[in-house]
Amino acid sequence: MSMCDAERRLLANALLDISNEWFVLVSESCIPLFDFNSTYRYFQNSSQSFVMSIDDPGRDGRGRYNLGMTPEVELAQWRKGWQWFEVDRELAIAIVKDTVYYPKFKEFCRPGCYADEHYFHTMLTIEAPHRLANRTVTWVDWSRAGPNSAHPAMFGRGDITEEFLREVREGGTCLYNNQNTTMCFLFARKFAPSALEPLLELAPTVLGFG
Template identity: 65%
Template structure:
């Protein structure tokens, strides 16, 4: 037993001596490798220079460095992507920026912003494609749909990636005006947009692009109906709770389909005085989309309004909504009826050219409209 204990003690003693020797050998080997690496590095640097290593490192660092923009590009170039993450409050604040100096320090070609307020698809898009063709640089397109709608226009389409962040808009409620303000605010982010036309998916142009562009460009006024209706559907919708911001003599009614200039668009997106009153006290049967913009703009800038719409509709069938026209309705006689028998003022002078757009057209109207467009619409 004693001999066994002695052998065990000797074995443990020899193992304890071997372990430090191995650690010492590993340490020496590590130091030798470090010295060798140092010698090779010094030799390489002396032979090839330090600069040879810099290009290999620089590309990995460049993406982390962003150059500060010191020019106007971020202000004068329209957003490359209309889909953003701004809230309505942030968007309206950003869109309210305006230059105080009227003369632009760069070449600016004024454009018309065509803003489509839709539920989803644009069934008459092929007709609009033909209308816009060849006039790039003179227009911008925006469309607001139900949030669930995913547009699938091809990259060759003028509507490709022109959908803005949207929310549900209900007829006759403030959410409809919110959608229109949202369209205006997104369009105002493009400094070249000078005029703003609100359209629906059932609208068509009545003339070619050049005629419509020049008609709007040369007008001294913006086209928004704002009339004093003494009846139950006008003043009858007024509430004294609108005081003191709006009194009954200022109460106006008009079609929601408008064309306005940049100054009036800014009035709309920056408004925080009238909006709360209309949101709280103009609810069905007070249809806010018929009263908010006409009343507010009459108070703010009534002298800039032509007090008429340039979008033709047919109310002859009666009811709460204008007539809708399908494929069977689109005949030469029908097209003549749209253009004939109109009288209005254009730049304070009598004119028979009163409407630039028309509604409401069903998807089935596309084919006959396409066939009659060269003869009646000019494109």
């Protein structure tokens, strides 16, 4: 639970500032895909928070469930998702003050079960399913990873082109407030330090800032 403990502390500290309304967890290898104002409006105008939460019947989904989770968490309620999320203030408070699900995950989500892929996703799906968009706003590429890899592709200097960045920004469709949109991802990962220079060169023309 060490990762989830750290995330809860980050949320608790951020909640101390009453002007903070949305809370986004990204990694050190993430980059923004849009300027600050566009990203801010995206969260501000959204009717839901962006937490991916899926019912995975496989080994890495339901296969990690422990019967000790009952009755607080039944197998049918067990969820999996990516660690990178965005929640509004109300959901952030719910995560920080939780005393119902946290003890169960701490005791029964042991090696082989990764709490940061299950805890928030399961808890929020049980408590506030209508508040979740059930998708992430952080783009990753698993196509170049091996079949048993636990990590997505890493992009370096040679990968950064205008075509690549436009594909990441606009290459798919999703639902936003029940409407189709191509603005699905606000961040992307994983980017190596060598990608910094070409990213800075392309940011003004492709990403709209810099």
